[in-house]
Amino acid sequence: MTQMPLIDCLQYANWSEKIFREMRAGGVTAVHVTIAYHENFRETVLNFEQWNRWFEQFPDQIFQGRTGDDVRRAETDRRTAIFFGFQNPSPIEDDIRLVEICHTLGARFMQLSYNNQSLLATGCYEAEDPGITRMGRQVIGEMNRVGLVIDMSHSAERSTLEAIEISDRPIAITHANPAFWHPALRNKSDDVLRALGQSGGVLGFSAYPHHLKDKSDCTLENFCEMIARTADLMGPDHIGIGTDLCQDQPDSVVEWMRVGRWSKDIDYGEGSRDNPGFPPFPSWFRGNRDFGNIAAGLRATGMDDGEVAGIMGGNWLRFFDASFGPAK
Amino acid sequence: MTQMPLIDCLQYANWSEKIFREMRAGGVTAVHVTIAYHENFRETVLNFEQWNRWFEQFPDQIFQGRTGDDVRRAETDRRTAIFFGFQNPSPIEDDIRLVEICHTLGARFMQLSYNNQSLLATGCYEAEDPGITRMGRQVIGEMNRVGLVIDMSHSAERSTLEAIEISDRPIAITHANPAFWHPALRNKSDDVLRALGQSGGVLGFSAYPHHLKDKSDCTLENFCEMIARTADLMGPDHIGIGTDLCQDQPDSVVEWMRVGRWSKDIDYGEGSRDNPGFPPFPSWFRGNRDFGNIAAGLRATGMDDGEVAGIMGGNWLRFFDASFGPAK
Numbered sequence: 001m002t003q004m005p006l007i008d009c010l011q012y013a014n015w016s017e018k019i020f021r022e023m024r025a026g027g028v029t030a031v032h033v034t035i036a037y038h039e040n041f042r043e044t045v046l047n048f049e050q051w052n053r054w055f056e057q058f059p060d061q062i063f064q065g066r067t068g069d070d071v072r073r074a075e076t077d078r079r080t081a082i083f084f085g086f087q088n089p090s091p092i093e094d095d096i097r098l099v100e101i102c103h104t105l106g107a108r109f110m111q112l113s114y115n116n117q118s119l120l121a122t123g124c125y126e127a128e129d130p131g132i133t134r135m136g137r138q139v140i141g142e143m144n145r146v147g148l149v150i151d152m153s154h155s156a157e158r159s160t161l162e163a164i165e166i167s168d169r170p171i172a173i174t175h176a177n178p179a180f181w182h183p184a185l186r187n188k189s190d191d192v193l194r195a196l197g198q199s200g201g202v203l204g205f206s207a208y209p210h211h212l213k214d215k216s217d218c219t220l221e222n223f224c225e226m227i228a229r230t231a232d233l234m235g236p237d238h239i240g241i242g243t244d245l246c247q248d249q250p251d252s253v254v255e256w257m258r259v260g261r262w263s264k265d266i267d268y269g270e271g272s273r274d275n276p277g278f279p280p281f282p283s284w285f286r287g288n289r290d291f292g293n294i295a296a297g298l299r300a301t302g303m304d305d306g307e308v309a310g311i312m313g314g315n316w317l318r319f320f321d322a323s324f325g326p327a328k
Numbered sequence: 329m330t331q332m333p334l335i336d337c338l339q340y341a342n343w344s345e346k347i348f349r350e351m352r353a354g355g356v357t358a359v360h361v362t363i364a365y366h367e368n369f370r371e372t373v374l375n376f377e378q379w380n381r382w383f384e385q386f387p388d389q390i391f392q393g394r395t396g397d398d399v400r401r402a403e404t405d406r407r408t409a410i411f412f413g414f415q416n417p418s419p420i421e422d423d424i425r426l427v428e429i430c431h432t433l434g435a436r437f438m439q440l441s442y443n444n445q446s447l448l449a450t451g452c453y454e455a456e457d458p459g460i461t462r463m464g465r466q467v468i469g470e471m472n473r474v475g476l477v478i479d480m481s482h483s484a485e486r487s488t489l490e491a492i493e494i495s496d497r498p499i500a501i502t503h504a505n506p507a508f509w510h511p512a513l514r515n516k517s518d519d520v521l522r523a524l525g526q527s528g529g530v531l532g533f534s535a536y537p538h539h540l541k542d543k544s545d546c547t548l549e550n551f552c553e554m555i556a557r558t559a560d561l562m563g564p565d566h567i568g569i570g571t572d573l574c575q576d577q578p579d580s581v582v583e584w585m586r587v588g589r590w591s592k593d594i595d596y597g598e599g600s601r602d603n604p605g606f607p608p609f610p611s612w613f614r615g616n617r618d619f620g621n622i623a624a625g626l627r628a629t630g631m632d633d634g635e636v637a638g639i640m641g642g643n644w645l646r647f648f649d650a651s652f653g654p655a656k
Contacts, residue, residue, distance in 0.1 A: 042370055045429055049423075052425060052429075100377075106432070
């Protein structure tokens with residue numbers, strides 16, 4: 001098999017030295033980590049600070065990634081490059097100029113909405129989706145200018161299609177699966193997936209149980225067969241991994257992710273009253289040491305080494321190279 | 329005369345296209361501009377944003393400087409590199425981790441105090457100077473680590489001597505003059521100047537009238553003779569220019585600089601009830617097109633071209649090269 005970077009384009013773990021060492025043990029080259037769900041700008045700065053603390057404490061395991069070349073540096077150094085992203089535009093508040101400030105601080109992905117309506121776009125749990133807002137159009141232009149990637153993982157159908165259309169640069173859906181395989185509000189229609197692939201964007205496949213057929217019992221074979229079918233739909237160069245791994249998180253965190261400060265009532269999101277917490281990940285993907293299972297599962301579907309290498313990281317690296325700098 | 333960069337290591341103008349064009353007309357290669365007097369972190373971010381707006385609007389005149397090499401790029405491009413600084417540690421509030429955040433956003437100088445006592449050090453208008461505080465020692469170490477230069481222009485004597493001693497890297501006094509020439513709370517003792525020079529630091533000479541002998545009537549000859557005498561005291565490699573040019577500012581701004589939000593009473597600082605506003609600059613230095621007068625005045629004192637080139641920018645450039653990156 002050819003040498004390849006291993007890139008997971010979405011994790012939100014309860015970070016610790018243990019997990020950073022597992023990343024190294026698993027040969028993970030780069031991870032896109034969420035550093036804001038509902039935080040405003042000032043709160044997000046505290047999250048940048050917390051990562052600076054970890055970079056100082058664990059320089060042999062991790063460093064801050066800013067460019068595609070940092071993925072190559074991580075491979076050479078045998079460390080993991082950490083790329084920052086927001087799952088909501090809350091860090092830019094109502095100020096388009098915060099897009100550049102956040103990019104300077106290292107943000108590389110920003111979702112235009114997280115389940116709910118935002119100032120920019122509609123989330124996948126809203127009953128109505130009026131599409132990209134006036135401010136959303138302006139912010140898409142600014143994100144294109146500075147090199148902050150539009151991520152529509154938690155957005156609704158029309159908003160997503162419009163974002164693909166309006167953006168001058170390819171966008172990402174960092175962590176979701178096709179609805180044809182498992183219908184869920186968070187999974188994506190064939191129309192969205194086709195438009196994403198045709199525009200040069202990339203989809204990251206999620207291993208979060210609520211996005212999987214049979215949830216925690218989903219088999220590796222079924223998961224990899226789904227990837228192979230999506231490769232047929234989108235092309236093998238437009239897909240990658242975005243596990244949505246939420247390792248070692250207490251259930252209080254999933255409540256923050258779902259409810260933030262927007263409701264006084266509990267909202268169970270993809271869970272339910274009987275199943276309110278983080279669901280257990282499937283047995284073949286419990287953490288950063290298990291990516292080899294996915295690669296093996298992909299080869300078992302009949303994919304060649306080049307296709308598998310692309311899905312496991314090469315496709316994201318090409319996307320990083322093209323996306324994180326100023327517009328040409 | 330040898331080719332040289334022209335660096336002014338302190339200005340706080342009412343920025344406009346007119347001034348940016350005057351910088352180009354005057355051949356100014358780099359300017360350290362103040363972007364915070366009393367602003368907290370969140371307010372300082374708005375000032376970074378305002379500069380990003382100007383960088384977008386006037387790319388043919390100015391760009392953001394981050395390293396010594398950006399001064400060389402400015403010479404090649406015939407543009408002016410703008411370096412950011414704070415005249416007070418208010419932007420880091422009570423949070424040492426904001427030092428790195430501000431450095432990432434481009435801050436390259438930070439005064440440990442501005443006239444008053446701060447969380448870090450004492451200002452030159454306080455009656456007592458207990459020296460560098462507990463937090464001050466920690467922040468000096470952090471500034472050393474990331475490459476944010478300690479500037480003691482508005483600090484008191486003991487705090488300044490202690491900062492020079494505690495800091496592992498040379499510090500700056502970006503805008504002040506020697507007290508032997510014009511005794512003023514803002515001007516510096518021989519002890520401070522000697523310690524600054526011996527530690528590898530740099531003093532920038534101010535043309536702000538309150539720092540000048542005979543104030544607005546100070547002659548160019550007198551000013552340049554003072555520089556020559558300071559070169560004898562500190563060595564010709566440890567001095568540069570820091571005009572403190574406050575061009576086109578309304579008098580309301582000097583009130584903000586002096587009083588911020590720390591007093592409900594008016595404090596006239598270096599001015600007086602009869603003379604509360606910005607004083608007029610001397611006839612030989614009215615703005616960015618007048619640096620040639622200073623260079624000519626220095627040559628008239630008998631300095632050679634190399635010494636003049638060092639004072640007009642070469643010494644600051646060497647300091648920038650050594651100071652703005654992480655500690656080795």
